[in-house]
Amino acid sequence: MTLRGRSVTLEPLDADRHSSALWDAVHGHDEVWTWLADGPYASESHLHAALAEKQASQNAIFLAILPAPDGQLANSPYVPSPYVPGPHPAAGYASYMRIEPAHGVVEVGNILLSPVLQHTTAATEAMYLMAGHVFDDLGYRRYEWKCNAENEPSRRAALRLGFSFEGIFHQHMVIKDRNRDTAWFAMLDHEWPERKRAFEAWLDPENFDACGVQRAKLINFF
Numbered sequence: 065m066t067l068r069g070r071s072v073t074l075e076p077l078d079a080d081r082h083s084s085a086l087w088d089a090v091h092g093h094d095e096v097w098t099w100l101a102d103g104p105y106a107s108e109s110h111l112h113a114a115l116a117e118k119q120a121s122q123n124a125i126f127l128a129i130l131p132a133p134d135g136q137l138a139n140s141p142y143v144p145s146p147y148v149p150g151p152h153p154a155a156g157y158a159s160y161m162r163i164e165p166a167h168g169v170v171e172v173g174n175i176l177l178s179p180v181l182q183h184t185t186a187a188t189e190a191m192y193l194m195a196g197h198v199f200d201d202l203g204y205r206r207y208e209w210k211c212n213a214e215n216e217p218s219r220r221a222a223l224r225l226g227f228s229f230e231g232i233f234h235q236h237m238v239i240k241d242r243n244r245d246t247a248w249f250a251m252l253d254h255e256w257p258e259r260k261r262a263f264e265a266w267l268d269p270e271n272f273d274a275c276g277v278q279r280a281k282l283i284n285f286f
Contacts, residue, residue, distance in 0.1 A: 069190070087111050156176045170207060207252075
């Protein structure tokens with residue numbers, strides 16, 4: 065499964081293929097692991113081993129996030145351009161997890177965005193492509209987003225991406241020896257057509273000026 069957009073490509077995570085680029089992207093930025101269940105890692109070999117476990121997981125499907133070359137400007141908008149075939153360095157990953165085909169429910173999680181990918185159009189388009197695959201290709205009914213209730217950036221991201229807040233599960237997990245209250249968000253199949261139109265309107269190159277600054281925020285299209 066490969067998902068391609070204008071500014072980003074998602075492909076199955078492969079430790080041998082992606083670990084070097086991911087190490088370069090996250091090395092020295094231990095803060096990206098703060099809210100994840102694993103990491104940070106002391107060396108590329110340790111990261112490679114962790115990626116190999118994720119690659120072999122029977123409980124989740126991990127996708128490497130590969131932004132187009134001119135999409136790798138950290139903390140700045142990016143004007144989408146036509147997809148350029150060929151390899152681009154992996155700058156993060158995300159996964160489909162808690163997959164329940166019988167109920168048509170799946171969660172997006174284990175999202176790692178390196179600094180070069182944060183606050184870029186590529187990162188937003190990656191989430192759009194994953195949601196589109198769930199609803200348009202698989203026909204699922206419910207798409208979930210969960211995070212530590214103290215993780216305010218993740219909670220803001222969920223709302224920005226069109227997920228609805230559903231509540232807090234208190235004392236839900238213990239992560240890195242700390243209690244985790246979990247904030248639950250979800251997007252439903254009947255909501256997706258409107259969300260899809262909003263994503264596509266925001267991603268339209270006409271929504272960006274000549275300097276690559278968005279003319280309207282994503283939430284304005286919902």
